[in-house]
Amino acid sequence: xxxxxxxxxxxxxxxxxxxxxxxxxxxxxxxxxxxxxxxxxxxxxxxxxxxxxxxxxxxxxxxxxxxxxxxxxxxxxxxxxxxxxxxxxxxxxxxxxxxxxxxxxxxxxxxxxxxxxxxxxxxxxxxxxxxxx
Amino acid sequence: xxxxxxxxxxxxxxxxxxxxxxxxxxxxxxxxxxxxxxxxxxxxxxxxxxxxxxxxxxxxxxxxxxxxxxxxxxxxxxxxxxxxxxxxxxxxxxxxxxxxxxxxxxxxxxxxxxxxxxxxxxxxxxxxxxxxx
DNA sequence: TATAAAATTGTAATGATTACAAATTTAGAA
DNA sequence: TTCTAAATTTGTAATCATTACAATTTTATA
Ligand SMILES: [Mn+2]
Ligand SMILES: [Mn+2]
Ligand SMILES: [Zn+2]
Ligand SMILES: [Zn+2]
Numbered sequence: 137x138x139x140x141x142x143x144x145x146x147x148x149x150x151x152x153x154x155x156x157x158x159x160x161x162x163x164x165x166x167x168x169x170x171x172x173x174x175x176x177x178x179x180x181x182x183x184x185x186x187x188x189x190x191x192x193x194x195x196x197x198x199x200x201x202x203x204x205x206x207x208x209x210x211x212x213x214x215x216x217x218x219x220x221x222x223x224x225x226x227x228x229x230x231x232x233x234x235x236x237x238x239x240x241x242x243x244x245x246x247x248x249x250x251x252x253x254x255x256x257x258x259x260x261x262x263x264x265x266x267x268x269x
Numbered sequence: 270x271x272x273x274x275x276x277x278x279x280x281x282x283x284x285x286x287x288x289x290x291x292x293x294x295x296x297x298x299x300x301x302x303x304x305x306x307x308x309x310x311x312x313x314x315x316x317x318x319x320x321x322x323x324x325x326x327x328x329x330x331x332x333x334x335x336x337x338x339x340x341x342x343x344x345x346x347x348x349x350x351x352x353x354x355x356x357x358x359x360x361x362x363x364x365x366x367x368x369x370x371x372x373x374x375x376x377x378x379x380x381x382x383x384x385x386x387x388x389x390x391x392x393x394x395x396x397x398x399x400x401x402x
Numbered sequence: 403t404a405t406a407a408a409a410t411t412g413t414a415a416t417g418a419t420t421a422c423a424a425a426t427t428t429a430g431a432a
Numbered sequence: 433t434t435c436t437a438a439a440t441t442t443g444t445a446a447t448c449a450t451t452a453c454a455a456t457t458t459t460a461t462a
Contacts, residue, residue, distance in 0.1 A: 170449080183411075183457095184411090185410065185412065186450095187412075187452095190451080206339045210418090210419080212342050224380060235380055237375070241374055241375060250359075254393040254394070256390070257375075258388075259383075259389075260386050261384045262386070263383055264382035267384060282428090282440085303419085317442090318442045343449095
């Protein structure tokens with residue numbers, strides 16, 4: 137993944153902050169919150185402001201290279217993987233897993249006349265790690 | 270629907286406030302927010318406090334007769350229909366529709382070893398009303 | 403270099419939710 | 433019925449994530 141090119145080709149000027157934030161988000165499997173992103177990056181960018189993290193994520197979202205996850209109310213999480221997938225949150229360890237899903241298998245009744253643009257699927261339960269412990 | 274019996278059989282003493290809040294929620298198709306619930310009921314119960322609305326909804330959730338909807342971040346919505354169904358939010362008119370869905374048709378890859386306990390499905394798009402206008 | 407635009411930063415404001423203690427209501431014993 | 437304790441409701445203050453906004457810094461370009 138060429139991050140500079142990815143930002144540039146999505147009309148985002150690749151400043152240091154934007155690059156680091158996107159790299160972090162893309163490489164993290166954690167679907168981090170703003171606080172986590174800020175905490176983990178502030179040592180590498182000592183001048184970083186939390187406002188910049190908010191601003192930057194909003195920019196990413198507006199330009200279609202990041203999406204939000206509200207699997208749990210009161211905590212917004214961010215995801216730089218834009219390919220269609222669902223999310224599974226383990227009630228025990230709290231980890232959020234990506235789940236591959238074929239949305240075409242979803243059979244809705246009675247909404248043929250609606251135009252569905254996005255589909256969000258959130259699962260809760262116990263992951264295999266927690267089940268075998 | 271016998272509301273008093275519904276509350277009682279779920280270990281909730283049916284006070285006036287609890288009854289009115291549950292009735293309102295059950296009869297509303299709007300998936301209302303705390304603010305809407307409070308605003309719409311305060312004329313009928315002039316002493317009603319917003320804290321009571323929060324407390325009561327938490328009680329309903331803990332006792333399994335209400336669930337939350339976080340289809341949009343920054344606004345929590347409530348639903349007294351506990352039968353499995355998905356939600357569709359129209360981007361144009363903002364209305365949230367119930368959508369019948371057969372979750373058994375969902376085909377996940379690679380999570381056979383996970384134990385899925387709840388499934389939340391949120392759709393966004395345009396409803397037929399807004400499409401034909 | 404000089405200037406304007408863009409980006410970043412820090413602080414204050416907002417708004418939803420929660421904490422908590424006081425007031426009121428309810429239920430049961432005497 | 434009257435008294436007392438528990439349950440419920442209420443109002444206010446605290447918390448915390450997010451947003452607004454103005455000041456500062458950086459970048460681009462003439
Ligand atoms: Mn993901
Ligand atoms: Mn519903
Ligand atoms: Zn787990
Ligand atoms: Zn509509």
